Amino acid sequence: MTSPILVSVDDVSKRFVLHKEKSLKERLVNFKASRKHREDFWALRNVSTQIEVGSTVGLVGHNGSGKSTLLKVIGGILQPSTGSVARRGRMAALLELGAGFHQDLTGRENVYLNAAILGLSRADTDRYFDAIVDFSGIESFIDTQVKFYSSGMYVRLAFAVAVHVDPDLLLVDEVLAVGDEPFQRKCMEKISEFQHEGRTIVLVSHSADQVGNLCDRVLVLHGGAVQHDGDPAEGIRILRNGYEEDRLASNLRHGTRREDFPYLIDDVRAAMVEREGRSDLTLTVSVDIRKPVPDWGMGMSIDTPLGTRLYEATTWDTNVVLPNVKGKHVLTMTFPDVRIGTGKYLVNVGLGDKTGRNFDQAPAAVSFDTPTGAVGHGILRLSPTVTVE
Structure with a gap:
């Protein structure tokens, strides 16, 4: 029995227009010839995929491959140039550092603002507030303006809000690389808890370890197109081979x-x-x-x-x-x-x-x-003995 579909991406392409003028003045001076100074850049090309309820999907690829663009299209932050995205359920997104925070508001005020943006009522936020602050670990700074926060404090508070709004779909873009080791471990434990609860996660990460440990499926993007959609081990292998091909191509460009x-x-x-x-x-x-x-x-x-x-x-x-x-x-x-x-x-x-x-x-x-027939499972191969008294 297959799981129901939470997100359906159908033949999505996304085009950006690159202007070669360096300033607004140059654009106005060259207004009549502006078309000659524009260039189309296709960040996504004909991407189609379906994300099932309860799955954890990793989006990987080289810098500029379209990972973050696809995540923003899934989240509804960017509209596709062609194609369509269908999504259902409550969504929470951690797409960039401090997104949804107002610099001049305190941490407390931003918790209520961010929770409202993510669809929580004030009564719900009141109920979750203590848990959010406790998870973030920045109780001493909750009434300080967030413009004085460090990058780690930003992520702590943003992640704490996102995981307490009871989302059906959690979108995460590389922000788990920020913060100290205990907080990263806490984030991983929370994501594992989400997985056991059957929630759906879409994750962008450059960490092969993170993708391998968390994801049951991987999309490899290259030049805006899907190169692989399936087994994480095979996806990581394809990604690494691509890195090596890029390295050799770079050597050729530089005459080596x-x-x-x-x-x-x-x-x-x-x-x-x-x-x-x-x-x-x-x-x-x-x-x-x-x-x-x-x-x-x-x-x-x-x-x-x-x-x-x-x-x-x-x-x-x-x-x-x-x-x-x-x-x-x-x-x-x-x-x-x-x-x-x-x-x-x-x-x-x-x-x-x-x-x-x-x-x-x-x-x-x-x-x-390695040989089969070992006792137990895992990275280590041990030979335990059991005694009974």
């Missing part, structure tokens, strides 16, 4: 081709081998040295398919002396008795020097599987 790199990653292999009841991981990297430079090294990391970083190391962390003469060389790193949970994992590899320069990178270069 991969063939000109002083060090190249020629091949990467990984294997998990069972030996006497333990699992040993072997990583083999073939490196082509073309133009030797001092103090080069290799770094590697292991991620889950959802982007959670489990481990990272470099050859500088060891006492090994790497070869530094032209030609192809094979580097092998062995990790004995790796105790990570059953599943598939990705290995990222990079070459560089101690100054921080990157020579070549291979994100998600290879994957490996």
